[in-house]
Amino acid sequence: MVLIQIFLVFTIIAALIAVEAPSPLSSIISLGAVGFGLSIAFLWLGAPDIAITQVVVEIITLVILIRATIGKGVTEVRGNESKPLLIGSLILFGLGSAFFANYLSAFPEFGKTAMDVPMDVFSETPSQYYLKFGLEKVGGANVVNDILLDFRAYDTLGEATVLFTAVLGAITLLNKEVFFGKGGEK
Amino acid sequence: MLTYLLAFILFAVGLYSVINKRNLIKIIMGIIIMEHAVNAFLILIGYRLSGEAPILEEGMAISEFVNTAMDPLPQALVITSIVISLGVVALMVAIAVRLYQHYGTFDITEIRKLRG
Numbered sequence: 135m136v137l138i139q140i141f142l143v144f145t146i147i148a149a150l151i152a153v154e155a156p157s158p159l160s161s162i163i164s165l166g167a168v169g170f171g172l173s174i175a176f177l178w179l180g181a182p183d184i185a186i187t188q189v190v191v192e193i194i195t196l197v198i199l200i201r202a203t204i205g206k207g208v209t210e211v212r213g214n215e216s217k218p219l220l221i222g223s224l225i226l227f228g229l230g231s232a233f234f235a236n237y238l239s240a241f242p243e244f245g246k247t248a249m250d251v252p253m254d255v256f257s258e259t260p261s262q263y264y265l266k267f268g269l270e271k272v273g274g275a276n277v278v279n280d281i282l283l284d285f286r287a288y289d290t291l292g293e294a295t296v297l298f299t300a301v302l303g304a305i306t307l308l309n310k311e312v313f314f315g316k317g318g319e320k
Numbered sequence: 321m322l323t324y325l326l327a328f329i330l331f332a333v334g335l336y337s338v339i340n341k342r343n344l345i346k347i348i349m350g351i352i353i354m355e356h357a358v359n360a361f362l363i364l365i366g367y368r369l370s371g372e373a374p375i376l377e378e379g380m381a382i383s384e385f386v387n388t389a390m391d392p393l394p395q396a397l398v399i400t401s402i403v404i405s406l407g408v409v410a411l412m413v414a415i416a417v418r419l420y421q422h423y424g425t426f427d428i429t430e431i432r433k434l435r436g
């Protein structure tokens with residue numbers, strides 16, 4: 135538990151460096167530190183599938199970001215951040231903290247899941263059902279994969295659709311002929 | 321509770337970056353950090369002290385497994401969310417590159433000022 139908190143603090147520090155570093159390359163590398171630190175935290179949190187996925191996605195994200203920024207010249211954007219924006223963001227942050235503090239008690243305390251809290255109406259939570267019948271009904275020992283590919287397969291189908299649409303949009307945006315017509319760039 | 325608070329602080333760092341930075345790449349980074357924070361928070365909700373990963377091992381009784389495994393439902397949904405965030409990042413970066421080709425800068429105030 136202390137280990138998880140240490141990793142979370144590490145990701146917070148890395149995120150601060152990523153936000154404040156002047157050079158794009160160093161801030162992208164710090165962003166990578168956030169993702170990889172979180173993936174190690176996921177391993178300690180008992181979620182190996184997510185740790186693997188996080189590593190793969192983080193690498194691809196870093197490649198995309200580096201490809202987009204390197205060679206574009208450092209845009210030195212600094213100084214005179216507007217006062218109203220800063221005050222507004224502080225107010226937003228205060229409101230968010232207030233909501234968070236208000237609803238924090240509704241979550242089960244750290245170290246307990248929704249499965250450990252007794253319920254009034256239903257006898258078991260969906261997670262308990264999946265854990266109980268995952269092997270019997272789907273045949274996979276890994277319950278997370280059972281949920282992804284069988285119990286909630288429509289979610290996965292929707293995910294594939296969203297991913298396809300986003301990539302299609304990116305390709306369309308980056309293709310000059312599609313964007314500007316046959317004549318090339320204006 | 322302190323652990324939940326750390327995930328919230330990570331989210332706040334991302335929010336700060338989105339609101340206060342003028343560089344488009346920094347804004348995209350803020351959105352990525354916020355996604356990471358939300359994913360971490362959902363996984364933290366499904367954490368069980370001295371629990372194990374929701375993978376059934378040989379010779380393990382189902383009743384014991386139900387009482388010791390982590391919550392598999394947030395994990396399955398977070399995997400979906402992580403993969404979708406990759407597509408979203410690709411789309412955002414494509415738009416940013418397009419804007420750079422058009423205006424020659426990542427500064428959002430400059431983009432607002434020039435022809436457009």
